[in-house]
Amino acid sequence: MKIGFYSSMPLEDKKNWSGTMFKMYEQLLIQGYEVIWVPKVRFTEKEEKHFKLIEKWFNKIFNRGYNRHLFIYKAKIAAKRLEQNLKNFKIDVLFNPTHVNDFAYLKTDIPVIYLNDANVAQLLNYYHYYTGFGILSKIETKYLEKKTLKNAAYSIFSSDWASNFASDFYGINKEKIKTIKFGANIAVPETIEFNKNPTEFTFLFLAVDWVRKRGMLAYESLKILKEKGYPVKMLIVGCNPKIKADWVTIIPFLNKNNPDEFREIQNHLLSSHFLFVPTKADCTPIAFCEAAGYGLPVISTNTGGVSAHVIDGYNGSLLSPEAEAEDYADEIEKLLKSPEKVREFSENARKLYDKELNWKNWGNEFTTIIKNLR
Template sequence: MTHHTTQHDAEQAPGRLRIAVASPGDPYDRRTWSGSTYFIVKALEPFVRSLTWIGPLTIPHQDLKKRLAAVRHRITGLRTYPERTLKASQHFARCIDKRLDQEAFDLLLAPAASVETAHIETRIPLVYISDATFALMQEVYPIFSSMGDAAATEHRFEQAVINRADLLVYPSHWAARSAVTTYGADPDKVRVAPFGANLDTPPSREASLGRRVKGRLELLFLAKEWERKGGDIAFHTLKSLIDNGVDARLTVCGTVPPASFRHEQMTVIPYLNKNIPEERARFQEVLNRSHLLLLPTRAECYGVVFCEAAAYGLPVFATDVGGVGTIVENGVNGHLLPPDADGADFACLIRDTALDPTTYMRLNTESRRRYEEHLNWDAWGRTMVHEISRVLRVKQR
C-alpha cells in the first residue's frame, strides 16, 4: 500500500533528513565558492538532522598536475584543468558512491559540483545548485573560451547532472532559463531561489536605514578582480563626479588596481579574508561607511556582493549583465546601465539619484527591504525546505 504524505508531513520531513554534501571545496571554509557553499550549509542546518561533507574530493597528484597545466598554458595558450577531466569526474563519482554506501543518507546536495556528481550511480535524490550553466560561463568568461576539446567534456558534465538531478536550484532567472533552453532541463524540477548576503552578523535594520549623503559621497567598489568588475569605469566615474563639482571618494576593496589608476580621492584596501575575525570586521566597517555600491561589472553570474550591499541598505549602481537583474531592480534598490555605459554615464546617474535626498532615502529603504524579504539565507533555507519536501513527496509516490 502506498503511503501518501500529507502537506504537513512533507514540510516536517526535512527535519529527519541526513544530507550528504558533495562539494569541490570545504563547505565550512568561507572561501569555497566565495562563501556561498558555507552559507548554503548553514542555512539548511536548522531544518535537517545532519549534514555531512563528502570530501575533500581530489585526484591523485592534483597539485602537481595543476602546476604542469599552468606551465602548458603559458607555452600553448590552451587552458586545461586536470581536476575537471572525464577521468577525474569518474574518480570523484566512485569516491562519492563509496561514501554513500557506508552510511544511510536521504539526499545528496551538490553545490557547484557538476564535475563531481556527473557520473554518480547512487539513486538517492540529488539536488544540484549552481549560479550558471557551463554554456553561460563560456559566454561571459574569456577563460572558458580557450579550453579546446575540454569544453565539450564540460558540456557533457553539465548535461549529465541536469538530467540526473531531481531538483535544480539557481539564484537567478538568467541561469535557470539556460538550464531549460540550452540543456533541456525539465521546467518542473527547476527553481529560482536567490542567494543571500554572505554575512555572519548582518547589520540591524536601524543601522541600515536612514543613511544620508552629508558632505562627501562615499563610493564603494568591492571586488577581487579589477578588470572584469569594471574597475576602470568606476575610476572614471569618480573622476567625472569630481570634475562636475561633487565631493566624492572611491574605496576600492578586495583588489589592487594597476599602477596607472591612482587618485588622491581613492583609497585601496587589498583582499580581506572573512575567515579572519579582524578582517571580517574591517569588511563590515567599509560597507557601513559607504553610501552606494558602484560595480560596473563586465561579467557576473549572480553577485552575492549585491546582496551584501542590500543588507546595509546601499543602493547598487551596476551593469545589466548575467544574473544581476534578479537582485537589482531598476529604480527600486539601485540602477542597472547597459554594458556599454562609461564613467560619465554612471556619474550622471549618480548625481541625478544618489545626491537627491528623497530619491536616496527611497533607494536606501528599498535596498534593505529586498534584503529582508528575499536576499537573505534564512529565506533561501525556507524555500529549499519546501522544495526538498516536494522532491521527497514525488519520490514516495
C-alpha cells in the first residue's frame, strides 16, 4: 500500500514538529508501507500579500486579531492547488498530520487520515498565539476545522481530551475518531536503574518555552524546599532564564541531531529523579513520553492533554491549573518523605511507556485503522 504523507518539510527531517513527524514516517516504513512525500502546497508572493492585506483590514475594522492560518479564501486556493498536485501521485491513502486549512475544501477520492494533538478550537484563548482573535475569525476557524474533520475517513488524536472534543463539539462520528498516544522522540534504554542517589534530588525542567511551561513556578517551588533544608537541585535544559543560584544548572540548548548532545540529554534523563514541568497549557508534551521511558515520575498540571501521559497518583502528580508554588512544594515534600512512593511512580512510568507511550504501539494502532479502510 502506498501512503502519501503530507508535510511542509522532507520526511527525513528530524526537526519537523520536534521529531514527531519523522517518528511517524519511520513507523510507517517499519509497518511495511511505501511512503511518498506529498509536499505542502505553496502560495505565490502575490497571494501572500493578499493574505496579509486581509489580516490588516480585519485588524483595522474590528480592532481584533485574525487567524491568518485558517480562513476561507486561503483554504479554497489551497484545496484547488492540492487537487492538482495529487494528480502527480499514485497513492492509496493520504496521511495529513496537523494541516487543517488545506483540506477543508479538498475534493478527492483518496481516503484521508487526519492527525493532530488538539483541535484548533481548543487552542483559542488557551495558547497565547491563538489569543485575541475577533469573533468572525473564530467562527471561520471552527467552520474550516469541522469541514476538515468531516471530510477525513479517520481523525487521530494523541489524547482523549482532543478526541472527545472533536466528537462532542463538532459532532463527528466517534467511530471515525481514534486516540493513539505519541511515543518518545529519543532512544530509550531497554532497562533502567530505579535505585538512584537518595541523598540529593534532581528536578529536570526539560522545555524550550520557559513562560508557557512555567519554569519560574518550578524554580519558586523548589526554592521553598531548598530553604526548608531539602537537598534539591534544578536542571534546566532547553531554555536560558536569568536565574543565578548554585543549586540550579542551566543548559540553554541541546541538539538531538548531534550524537554527543543527544547522549547528554539521555544522561540527564537517567540521572534526574523527577521531570518537573508545571505547564500552563499543553496538548501532548513529548518530554513526558520520554520521561516515562526513562522511569521518571512527572510533576505537572492537570491541563489539556497532559493526563493522557501522566496519570495522577500512578506515574506522577498533577495539580490544578490554579496551584501556586507553595502547593507544588507541599506535593513534592510528600514525595520526598515517601521514597517507596517515588520508586512506585518510577516503575509505573516505565510500565506506561512499555504499554502505550511508544512509537511501535502507534504504528500498530495506525495499521489497524488502515485495515479498516479496505
